[in-house]
Amino acid sequence: MKTPSDRNSMTFASITPNEGLKIAVEKGRMGVLGELSESGLKGRGGAGFPTSVKWNLAAAAHDTKKYVVCNADEGEPGTFKDRFILAEFADLMFEGMTIGGFTIGAAEGIVYLRGEYTYLRGHLETVLEQRRKAKLLGKNILGKKGFNFDIRIQMGAGAYVCGEETALIESLEGQRGEPRNRPPFPVDTGFMGHPTIVNNVETFAWVASIIVKGGKWFKHIGTEKSTGLKLFSISGDVERPGVYEFPMGITVDQLLREVGGEGAKAVQIGGASGHCVHQKDFSRKIAYEDIPTGGSVIVFGRQRDMLAVAKNFLEFFVEESCGQCTPCRIGNEKLLEGVELLEKGCCSMKYLRELCSLGETMQIASKCGLGQSSPNAFLSIVKHFQDEIMGRTAIE
Numbered sequence: 374m375k376t377p378s379d380r381n382s383m384t385f386a387s388i389t390p391n392e393g394l395k396i397a398v399e400k401g402r403m404g405v406l407g408e409l410s411e412s413g414l415k416g417r418g419g420a421g422f423p424t425s426v427k428w429n430l431a432a433a434a435h436d437t438k439k440y441v442v443c444n445a446d447e448g449e450p451g452t453f454k455d456r457f458i459l460a461e462f463a464d465l466m467f468e469g470m471t472i473g474g475f476t477i478g479a480a481e482g483i484v485y486l487r488g489e490y491t492y493l494r495g496h497l498e499t500v501l502e503q504r505r506k507a508k509l510l511g512k513n514i515l516g517k518k519g520f521n522f523d524i525r526i527q528m529g530a531g532a533y534v535c536g537e538e539t540a541l542i543e544s545l546e547g548q549r550g551e552p553r554n555r556p557p558f559p560v561d562t563g564f565m566g567h568p569t570i571v572n573n574v575e576t577f578a579w580v581a582s583i584i585v586k587g588g589k590w591f592k593h594i595g596t597e598k599s600t601g602l603k604l605f606s607i608s609g610d611v612e613r614p615g616v617y618e619f620p621m622g623i624t625v626d627q628l629l630r631e632v633g634g635e636g637a638k639a640v641q642i643g644g645a646s647g648h649c650v651h652q653k654d655f656s657r658k659i660a661y662e663d664i665p666t667g668g669s670v671i672v673f674g675r676q677r678d679m680l681a682v683a684k685n686f687l688e689f690f691v692e693e694s695c696g697q698c699t700p701c702r703i704g705n706e707k708l709l710e711g712v713e714l715l716e717k718g719c720c721s722m723k724y725l726r727e728l729c730s731l732g733e734t735m736q737i738a739s740k741c742g743l744g745q746s747s748p749n750a751f752l753s754i755v756k757h758f759q760d761e762i763m764g765r766t767a768i769e
């Protein structure tokens with residue numbers, strides 16, 4: 374049985390501090406990119422973009438200034454694994470960012486820290502200061518001439534959409550945190566118009582670990598398309614909630630056994646913007662090719678009201694939509710109104726079908742990932758729990 378949130382049981386605890394940075398300098402840029410490519414590491418922030426591809430593009434970009442940005446916004450409901458890394462393995466994460474600076478040729482790193490994590494800032498600044506004193510940040514790092522890199526922390530102000538990488542960059546630049554049109558992508562035109570890699574907290578920690586243990590080691594864990602290990606934030610109706618490390622490709626069933634959640638009727642994987650998985654599908658894999666996730670797993674026991682779950686998530690999206698595009702700004706409100714009709718037992722099957730069609734339109738027509746994914750929970754709950762939610766005297 375696994376113990377939640379036990380730092381010593383995590384792979385990160387077994388990595389010798391700054392070993393990865395030393396190896397990176399020895400191997401050179403191409404060596405680092407080769408290991409990352411071999412590892413198959415995909416971003417741990419949710420979208421699952423291959424890290425080596427992103428870093429290759431930024432390394433190849435011609436500019437005198439480049440940036441490394443760590444996305445520590447962690448606003449997805451039900452996720453708290455980045456907070457755990459920031460508290461327990463900040464040094465490893467900063468090491469991964471420094472390897473990023475070395476690889477793409479950036480001299481500045483920025484941690485975009487979630488406003489609610491202000492209490493962690495003092496700890497993070499202390500770790501940064503220790504790294505400067507140890508010459509692991511600053512000029513000519515590890516005695517390598519021209520390897521200059523430092524990291525600063527900038528606070529977010531609590532908007533969920535600012536976790537989206539282009540909204541995050543807008544916010545870093547002091548603008549309203551609204552997503553940009555893509556392309557151009559940040560690797561080409563990022564912070565202040567310069568090539569920028571934006572990666573999740575956990576991604577940077579895995580980069581440092583992979584450079585120490587090797588791309589092959591990581592590649593042989595998990596599935597062919599979803600390699601390696603992953604941290605999961607487990608909450609809800611389980612005996613042992615907390616942060617766990619599991620291999621990618623673990624089935625929902627296996628995960629529930631590890632955390633004491635065997636009696637669940639549904640599991641929300643990927644947070645409010647993820648999918649609600651019904652008990653009949655618990656043999657499915659948590660992997661990019663099956664059920665993708667940034668690490669949030671919320672378990673619902675038999676007693677849970679699934680319409681209340683859908684309502685809770687939609688209230689969140691109505692609040693957090695930046696309002697820039699119509700499908701998301703109006704669509705989430707309409708879905709929430711629909712849920713309120715369902716609560717009162719005044720939603721016809723015809724109208725429910727129209728709401729589902731609206732949700733599908735939002736998935737296609739919204740400008741950014743928020744609106745594209747906000748109907749997911751509603752749609753999967755309607756699909757799997759129609760009898761439960763229509764059981765409130767439906768009108769045809």
Ligand SMILES: Cc1cc2nc3c(=O)[nH]c(=O)nc-3n(C[C@H](O)[C@H](O)[C@H](O)COP(=O)(O)O)c2cc1C
Pocket residue numbers: 415416417418419420421422444445446447448449533534535536537538539571572573574576741742743
């Ligand atoms: C609405 C929204 C919120 C997001 N929030 C986060 C977040 O809090 N942390 C994060 O790492 N990625 C978040 N992302 C994904 C980022 O846009 C981006 O894909 C990620 O930071 C890239 O890092 P990775 O490749 O290491 O995963 C969010 C995306 C969307 C659409």
Ligand code: SF4
Pocket residue numbers: 534552693694695696697698699701702739740741742743744745
């Ligand atoms: S999808 Fe929503 S959050 Fe994204 S740009 Fe449109 S209104 Fe803003």
